[in-house]
Amino acid sequence: MLQLLKKKAELLTLKANKADDYMEGPGIGSLIQNVGRLNILYFAIQDFPTLSAMYGPEWAEQLENDIRSAIMKEGETTLLHNDFHIFSFNAGEFFLLDPTESRDTVQLQELAYQLKVSLENKVKSEQIIRTGNNITINSGYSSFHAVRCNDKLWSGFLSCIGEARLEAQKALDITNLELSNEFNDILAKRGLCCHYQPIVNLADKSIHGWEALARGPINSPFRSPLTLFDMAEKLGKLFQLEKMCREAAIDSFGEHRPHHKLFLNIHPRTIMDPNFTAGETRRLLDRYGLKPGNIVFEITERHSVKDFKTFRKTLDHYRNQGYLVAIDDAGTGYSGLTSIAEIRPDYIKMDKSFLKDIETNQVNRAIISTFTDFAEKIGCKLLVEGIETQAQALSVIDMGVHLGQGYFLAMPEREKPGLTDEAMTLKMPRTSVYDNTVYGIPVKNLLSRVESVETDTPVPSVQDIFEQSNSISSIVVVKNRIPCGLVMEYTLNKHLSGKYGVALYSNKPITSVMDPEPLIVDLETTVEKVSQMAMARNRKKAYDDVIITRKGQLIGTVTVQRLLDTLASVQVEMAKGTNPLTGLPGNLDIEKEIDRRMKASDRYSIIYADLDNFKVYNDTYGFKNGDKIILQISRLLNWATKKHGTGNDFLGHIGGDDFVIVTTPNKAERICKGVTRCFKRLAKQNYNATDAGNGWIEGKGRNGSTSRFPLVSVSLAILDCEPDQTLMQIGEQAASLKKWAKSIEGNCWVRERRGR
Numbered sequence: 001m002l003q004l005l006k007k008k009a010e011l012l013t014l015k016a017n018k019a020d021d022y023m024e025g026p027g028i029g030s031l032i033q034n035v036g037r038l039n040i041l042y043f044a045i046q047d048f049p050t051l052s053a054m055y056g057p058e059w060a061e062q063l064e065n066d067i068r069s070a071i072m073k074e075g076e077t078t079l080l081h082n083d084f085h086i087f088s089f090n091a092g093e094f095f096l097l098d099p100t101e102s103r104d105t106v107q108l109q110e111l112a113y114q115l116k117v118s119l120e121n122k123v124k125s126e127q128i129i130r131t132g133n134n135i136t137i138n139s140g141y142s143s144f145h146a147v148r149c150n151d152k153l154w155s156g157f158l159s160c161i162g163e164a165r166l167e168a169q170k171a172l173d174i175t176n177l178e179l180s181n182e183f184n185d186i187l188a189k190r191g192l193c194c195h196y197q198p199i200v201n202l203a204d205k206s207i208h209g210w211e212a213l214a215r216g217p218i219n220s221p222f223r224s225p226l227t228l229f230d231m232a233e234k235l236g237k238l239f240q241l242e243k244m245c246r247e248a249a250i251d252s253f254g255e256h257r258p259h260h261k262l263f264l265n266i267h268p269r270t271i272m273d274p275n276f277t278a279g280e281t282r283r284l285l286d287r288y289g290l291k292p293g294n295i296v297f298e299i300t301e302r303h304s305v306k307d308f309k310t311f312r313k314t315l316d317h318y319r320n321q322g323y324l325v326a327i328d329d330a331g332t333g334y335s336g337l338t339s340i341a342e343i344r345p346d347y348i349k350m351d352k353s354f355l356k357d358i359e360t361n362q363v364n365r366a367i368i369s370t371f372t373d374f375a376e377k378i379g380c381k382l383l384v385e386g387i388e389t390q391a392q393a394l395s396v397i398d399m400g401v402h403l404g405q406g407y408f409l410a411m412p413e414r415e416k417p418g419l420t421d422e423a424m425t426l427k428m429p430r431t432s433v434y435d436n437t438v439y440g441i442p443v444k445n446l447l448s449r450v451e452s453v454e455t456d457t458p459v460p461s462v463q464d465i466f467e468q469s470n471s472i473s474s475i476v477v478v479k480n481r482i483p484c485g486l487v488m489e490y491t492l493n494k495h496l497s498g499k500y501g502v503a504l505y506s507n508k509p510i511t512s513v514m515d516p517e518p519l520i521v522d523l524e525t526t527v528e529k530v531s532q533m534a535m536a537r538n539r540k541k542a543y544d545d546v547i548i549t550r551k552g553q554l555i556g557t558v559t560v561q562r563l564l565d566t567l568a569s570v571q572v573e574m575a576k577g578t579n580p581l582t583g584l585p586g587n588l589d590i591e592k593e594i595d596r597r598m599k600a601s602d603r604y605s606i607i608y609a610d611l612d613n614f615k616v617y618n619d620t621y622g623f624k625n626g627d628k629i630i631l632q633i634s635r636l637l638n639w640a641t642k643k644h645g646t647g648n649d650f651l652g653h654i655g656g657d658d659f660v661i662v663t664t665p666n667k668a669e670r671i672c673k674g675v676t677r678c679f680k681r682l683a684k685q686n687y688n689a690t691d692a693g694n695g696w697i698e699g700k701g702r703n704g705s706t707s708r709f710p711l712v713s714v715s716l717a718i719l720d721c722e723p724d725q726t727l728m729q730i731g732e733q734a735a736s737l738k739k740w741a742k743s744i745e746g747n748c749w750v751r752e753r754r755g756r
Contacts, residue, residue: 031085031097031099032144032146032153032154032157033146033153035099035146036145036146037099037102037143037144037145037146038097038098038099038143038144038157038160039097039098039099039100039102039103039108039111039141039143040095040096040097040098040141040142040143040144040160040161040164041095041096041098041108041111041112041115041139041140041141041164042093042094042095042096042112042139042140042141042142042161042164042165042167042168043067043071043093043094043095043096043112043115043116043119043137043138043139043168044092044093044094044137044138044139044140044165044168045063045064045067045092045093045135045136045137046135046136046137046138047136048060048091048092048093049091049092052091052092060091060092063123063135064091064092066122066123066126067094067119067122067123067137068086068094070118070119070122070123071086071094071096071115071119072086074115074118074119074122075096075115078111078114078115078118078221079098079100081100083098083099083100084096084097084098084099084100085097085099089161095161095164096115103143105141105143106178108141108142108143109141109167109172109177110177110178110179111141112139112140112141112167113139113172113174113177113179114179114221114227115139116137116138116139117226117227117230117231118224118226118227119137120134120135120136120137120230121224121226121227121230123135124226126353138168138169139167139168140163140164140165140166140167140168140169140170141164141167142160142161142163142164142167143160144156144157144160174231174234174235175235179221179231180231180235182220182221182222183222183228183231183232183235183237184235184237186216186217186220186222186228187237187240187241187244190244190248191216191217192214192215192216192228192244192245192248193214193215193248193252193414194212194213194214194215194245194248194249194252194414195212195213195215195412195413195414196210196211196212196213196252196253196412196413196414196415196416196417197210197211197213197405197410197411197412197413197417198210198405198409198410198416198417198418198419199211199261199263199383199403199404199405200403200404200405200409200410200419200423201402201403202393202396202397202401202402202403202404203397203402203525203526203529204521204522204524204525205419205423205424205426206522207260207418207419208260208261208403209260209261209262209263209296210253210260210261210262210263210416211263211298211405212245212248212249212253212262212263212264212265213225213412214228214245214248214249214265216228225245228241229241229267233267238267238269238270239270242265242266242267242270243280245264245265246264246266246281246284247284249262249264250262250284250285250288250290251288252414253288253290253416254415254416256290256294257482257552258294258483258484258485258516258517259483259517259518259520260294261294261295261296261324262290262294262295262296263296263298263326264295264296264297264298265297265298265299265328266297266298266299267299268299279321281295282321291322291516292318292321292322292323293322293323293324293516293517295323295324296323296324296325296326296346296347297318297323297324297325297326298326298327298328298347298349299315299325299326299327299328312343315343324346324347325343325345325346325347326345326346326347326348326349326383327340327343327345327347327348327349328349329349329350329351330348330349330350330351330371340374340378341374341378344378344379344380345380346380346381347380347381347382347383347403348371348374348375348380348381348382348383349383349384349385350368350371350382350383350384350385351385351386352384352385352386352387352388352406353386354367354368354384355384355386355387355388355392355395355396358391358392358395358396359391359392359395365395365399368382368384368396368399368401369399369400372399372400372401372402375402376532376536379536379537380536381402381403382401382402382403383401383402383403383404383405384396384401384403384404384405385404385405385406386405386406387404387405387406387407387408387409388406388407388408389408390408390422390426392406392408393406393408393409393423393426394426408420408422408423409423410423441526441527441528441566441570442523442524442525442526442527443521443523443524443525443526443527443530443546443548443558443563444523444524444548444555445527446527446558446562446563446566447523447548447555447556447557447558448556448557448558448559449556450472450474450475450476450545450554450556450557451465451469451472451475451476452475452476452477452478452554453465453475453476453477453478453510454477454478454479455477455478455479455484455485455509455510455511456509456511457477457509457510458506458507458508458509458510459492459495459496459505459506459508459509459510459512459513460505460506461510462475462487462492462510463492463496466489466492472489473488473489473490473545473559474486474487474488474489474544474545474557475487476518476547476554476557477510477511477514478554481553481554482552482553482554483518483520483547483549483554484511484514484516485510485511485514485515485516485517485518486514486515486518486544486545486547487510487513487514487515488515488544488545491513491515492513495513515541515544518544518545518546518547519533519534519537519541519544519546519547520546520547520548520549521533521546521547521548521549522548522549522550523548523549523550523555527563527566527567527570528567530546530558530563531560531563531564531567533546534546534560534563535560542560543560543561544560545557545558545559545560546558546559546560546563577589579653579655581627581630581631581653582630582631582634582653584634584638584651584652584653584659585650585651585652585653586652586653586654586655587652587654587655589652590650590652590654590660590662591727593650593652593662594606594662594727594730595727597662597721597723598723598724598725599723600723601723602723603664603665603720603721603722603723604662604663604664604665604720604721604723605662605663605664605665605667605668605718605719605720605721606660606661606662606718606719606721606730606734607660607661607662607663607668607671607672607716607717607718607719607749608658608659608660608716608717608719608734608737608738608741609633609637609658609659609660609661609675609714609715609716610657610658610659610714610715610716610717610738610741610742611629611633611657611712611713611714611715612710612712612713612714612715612742613709613710613711613712613713614626614629614657614712615702616697616699616700616701616709617629617686617697617699617712619699619700620697620699621686621687625686628686629657629683629686629712630656630657632682632686633657633659633679633714634651634653634659636675636678636679636682637651637659637661637675638651639674639678640671640674640675640678641661641663641671643674644667644670644671644674645661645663645664645667645671646663646664646667649661649662649663649664649667650662650663665720668718668720668751669718669749669751672716672718672749673749675714675716675749676714676716676747676748676749677747679713679714679747680713680746680747683711683712683713683747684711686712687711691711692711695710695711696708696709696710696711697709697711710745710746713745713746713747713748714747715738715741715742715744715747715748715749715750716741716748716749716750717734717737717738717740717741717749717750717751717752718737718749718750718751718752719733719734719737719752720751720752733752737750737752740752
């Protein structure tokens with residue numbers, strides 16, 4: 001018997017895959033007997049049988065659950081009540097039955113189309129990622145009147161169901177809809193506004209720019225930009241809408257620093273519109289004191305791959321004028337890395353779907369890490385959007401992502417917002433002394449004092465400053481101590497060396513020749529990060545000085561030469577104390593870490609890790625395979641320390657098969673349990689099938705006699721230390737503790753508390 005599925009409003013927050021748990025109700029026969037009329041809205045996934053065969057039953061079930069959940073939420077929002085009912089006759093189709101107010105045919109047609117657009121937009125992003133295609137939903141409608149059916153309620157109801165299906169098969173002329181009139185009215189009255197959401201430099205939590213997000217009138221179906229642009233595309237008014245959004249975004253942008261960016265969405269087809277006028281955006285920028293270098297045009301990759309020729313023409317047009325380009329929704333279209341590599345955008349934006357379970361989802365972590373490395377190699381920045389939790393923020397920072405955007409950092413607002421308190425107080429845990437001593441050197445340690453001039457300073461005056469001092473190579477242009485540009489001496493000489501150069505610039509301000517987009521970094525940014533940013537610049541600017549600020553105000557500059565010299569020097573020192581096989585800190589850094597713990601006056605624990613039966617394995621399977629086991633245990637120790645430790649723990653490689661972890665007393669046992677449990681399983685992978693099955697190998701021991709030896713195992717010894725213990729005392733206690741651990745067969749850990 002067909003079962004009616006009735007939405008329970010109080011359980012709307014449940015996940016879509018649990019939809020069946022919160023839909024219940026009487027049979028349809030009972031419903032139609034107790035209502036006078038029903039508004040019937042019909043939604044069907046186009047080509048659902050074919051798509052199900054292509055992508056499989058799991059995909060089909062998930063899509064149906066997603067759409068059913070979306071109908072519930074959108075239905076309540078649109079209908080302003082929750083007394084409607086949902087049911088299905090066949091796979092891939094849905095009927096919404098509304099027994100409340102009476103609606104005429106025109107109203108039902110409008111309502112069906114409005115919900116259709118909303119549903120398609122709700123599932124669009126996920127389906128683009130999973131299949132590379134949009135999902136089309138056909139919509140229809142009809143009305144059921146019990147009084148007209150006499151005693152044949154059921155056949156009358158089925159007839160209405162058939163009418164709704166027939167309507168869904170008809171071509172819809174949306175120009176006749178009241179919605180199209182409302183849309184045209186919005187365009188005519190310029191009824192749009194812009195909200196701005198910050199885009200954040202994750203390295204130092206400074207604001208890199210804002211994305212402009214269009215919003216229609218409040219309480220209108222067109223409040224959502226997705227609905228707005230869907231209607232514009234169908235009515236052939238995409239350019240008019242986009243132009244209006246662009247003007248609204250620039251008009252409301254307000255005060256900004258010279259390096260701030262405004263991210264604007266653009267459709268590749270816009271440039272083909274007959275109303276397009278080259279240079280129109282530039283004139284708009286001039287009116288509001290912005291430059292092309294402040295503007296980043298986001299072009300969605302799913303659009304670009306459909307018409308690549310148009311896409312490239314769009315990019316060439318704007319790049320030639322100095323604008324920057326971002327690929328939006330990277331990784332969700334057909335072309336992926338290939339088209340991005342050819343296009344070489346200034347920014348790559350990754351969809352929020354890649355942040356799902358990012359703390360534990362190794363596939364998504366690998367994808368984001370790959371995009372981060374890829375972006376750096378082609379000289380652009382990776383921007384991950386949809387950061388909604390602290391855990392997600394910490395994860396992307398840990399992976400080295402350049403820029404972030406999302407509700408955790410800041411919600412979109414009419415006035416450009418700053419960061420949330422949670423984002424401002426976000427702190428990345430230090431992973432090890434190794435990271436801090438090598439890559440954590442702040443650029444403030446290298447800064448030099450610099451000459452600065454105000455924006456209205458004449459060019460000849462700046463030339464005089466260079467001529468009077470042989471020790472400076474650059475001058476920073478400021479406005480109220482905030483950097484606006486940079487003048488390199490060689491660049492100024494190039495401007496003035498022409499036949500009419502001196503005369504041409506004799507009465508002009510320094511802003512006419514300065515670089516308006518120099519590299520500006522916060523004083524706490526690391527040397528390594530600044531070096532990467534400097535070398536990622538345009539080749540002509542790669543060796544220009546870097547401006548250093550504190551809270552946005554100028555405090556000095558640093559030359560690229562000094563950055564690279566410092567980085568090279570530090571890396572040489574790092575190599576001296578680093579194990580060449582595992583890359584982990586060696587004995588010198590281990591001693592430094594223990595000394596630091598002593599000075600901190602807090603109790604700490606040292607975990608000594610040592611492999612058992614390793615010599616026999618090395619002799620039997622060879623040194624190459626022995627090195628693989630060393631790498632395997634080092635990676636396992638690193639994983640366990642990060643997963644179960646404090647985030648401030650230290651992992652070092654004493655040498656050979658000996659390692660040391662420094663952690664807090666309350667985390668030591670959990671780390672050891674994780675290591676022993678996993679290594680017991682992993683160790684067998686290093687043996688052939690016979691030895692692994694036996695659980696032992698035959699080999700020569702230290703005394704030269706042949707015997708059977710168990711598989712390689714790990715022994716861990718936890719030594720709890722007091723701050724006043726010396727290195728000699730720790731060494732003595734560790735020796736006896738390690739001996740105890742190695743006396744126990746198999747993977748094990750022991751703990752002894754001394755010095756109390």
